[in-house]
Amino acid sequence: FAALLISVGRAGDRWGRxxxxxxxxxxxxASSLWAALADSPxxxxxxxxxxxxxxxxxxxxxxxxxxxxxxxxxxAVAFGIWGSVIGGMAALGPLLGGYLPSEHSWxxxxxxNLPVGAVVVAGALAFVPETRDPHFRRGADxxxxxxxxxxxxxxxxALIEGQAYGWLRPTAPFSVxxxxxxxxxxSPVLPVFLxxxxxxxxxxxxxxxxxxxxxxxxxxxxxFRLRSFRNGxxxxxxxxxxxxxxxxxxxxxxxxxxxxSAFRTGVVLVALASGAFVAGGLAATLAxxxxxxxxxxAGMAAEAAGLLAAVPLLSTSATGWTLAGP
Numbered sequence: 001f002a003a004l005l006i007s008v009g010r011a012g013d014r015w016g017r018x019x020x021x022x023x024x025x026x027x028x029x030a031s032s033l034w035a036a037l038a039d040s041p042x043x044x045x046x047x048x049x050x051x052x053x054x055x056x057x058x059x060x061x062x063x064x065x066x067x068x069x070x071x072x073x074x075x076a077v078a079f080g081i082w083g084s085v086i087g088g089m090a091a092l093g094p095l096l097g098g099y100l101p102s103e104h105s106w107x108x109x110x111x112x113n114l115p116v117g118a119v120v121v122a123g124a125l126a127f128v129p130e131t132r133d134p135h136f137r138r139g140a141d142x143x144x145x146x147x148x149x150x151x152x153x154x155x156x157x158a159l160i161e162g163q164a165y166g167w168l169r170p171t172a173p174f175s176v177x178x179x180x181x182x183x184x185x186x187s188p189v190l191p192v193f194l195x196x197x198x199x200x201x202x203x204x205x206x207x208x209x210x211x212x213x214x215x216x217x218x219x220x221x222x223x224f225r226l227r228s229f230r231n232g233x234x235x236x237x238x239x240x241x242x243x244x245x246x247x248x249x250x251x252x253x254x255x256x257x258x259x260x261s262a263f264r265t266g267v268v269l270v271a272l273a274s275g276a277f278v279a280g281g282l283a284a285t286l287a288x289x290x291x292x293x294x295x296x297x298a299g300m301a302a303e304a305a306g307l308l309a310a311v312p313l314l315s316t317s318a319t320g321w322t323l324a325g326p
Contacts, residue, residue: 001052003153007145008053009060010218013133017061017068021124024057029117036110047110068131077284084280088273090247095266095273102263139216144206148218151199158193165189235296242303243272246310250323257316268320 012020028051035047063082070078100108165174166187174181174188181188207217224230247269254260254268279299287295310326 001055002156003149004053004056005060006148006152007218008056009064012057012061013064014136016130016132017065018124018128018130020057021061021065021128022121024054024061025117025121025124026054027051028054028058029113030054032110032113032117036107064133065128065131069129073284073288076287080280080282080284083283084277087243087276087280090244090273090276092266092270092273094247094251094269095263098262098264098266102261137214137216141207141210141216141218144203144210144218147199147203147206151196151203154192154196154199156196158189158196162187162189162193235300238300239303242307243276246307247272253314254320258318258320260320264320268323271324 008020031047031050031054035044035051038044038047066078066082067075096112097109100106100112165172167189168187170181170184170187203218204221207219207221210217211221224233250269251262251265254265255262260268283295283299306326310323313322313326
């Protein structure tokens with residue numbers, strides 16, 4: 001999912017965002033059915049891999065469609081709603097994901113995507129026009145696509161699996177398609193991470209050179225010269241590390257340390273979803289009244305305060321209620 005967001009999103013700008021959105025929903029729903037019917041770990045993991053492809057087609061198509069469909073104040077409101085839905089659903093997902101396996105079957109966490117996908121397609125057909133990037137440079141950038149996709153895949157793998165296989169030295173056996181990692185002195189995570197950094201470095205150098213030549217690029221790096229674009233991306237990076245990092249780690253703590261059920265863990269995360277929904281609806285109004293900068297600064301301060309307040313509460317005597325406030 002992470003590795004394909006940039007390249008697939010750029011393809012949608014060229015060939016049609018609604019087209020890629022529909023294709024992504026179709027891939028996601030079909031792979032959800034595959035996952036629900038899987039009878040082995042390998043089948044389930046394969047279905048999840050394909051789900052990642054579908055998700056990578058959906059997310060950038062929605063964001064760029066919102067950007068193309070709305071202007072001025074309406075665009076700010078639309079982005080606020082988009083962000084609150086993304087953040088809120090990321091926190092509400094564990095609630096539904098805890099209820100369905102507990103009361104029915106783990107297969108329903110995938111089967112539920114079928115009716116949801118049907119509603120989404122019907123809504124998009126009724127309300128979403130087809131849009132493309134009118135300034136798209138003709139031509140392909142296959143080396144750029146390969147470099148950014150492989151680089152991101154390697155970095156994401158290393159960040160996720162470092163705790164499982166060891167950051168520097170191997171702490172567990174590692175194999176891919178039956179091929180064992182042969183070295184005892186170094187973990188596979190370290191060279192993969194370094195390869196990912198090299199891939200991203202090669203991507204940046206390639207895009208800079210192609211941009212100077214006026215050729216098609218995956219990412220127009222000159223955008224980062226714009227202060228608002230550069231700082232906006234930095235703010236989103238920090239917020240994502242905080243919120244999504246918390247959503248990744250907190251359920252593990254609640255279930256493994258406190259012994260909470262999956263559903264009870266989801267209930268705790270409703271607090272995070274509620275804050276995201278409320279703030280997303282207010283952000284555009286506050287920005288219109290006070291300017292964007294104070295709103296962003298206030299949001300960053302609130303996130304830092306909430307995370308710091310949660311740290312001393314993380315103990316074996318903690319409860320979901322004490323964590324809900326931060």
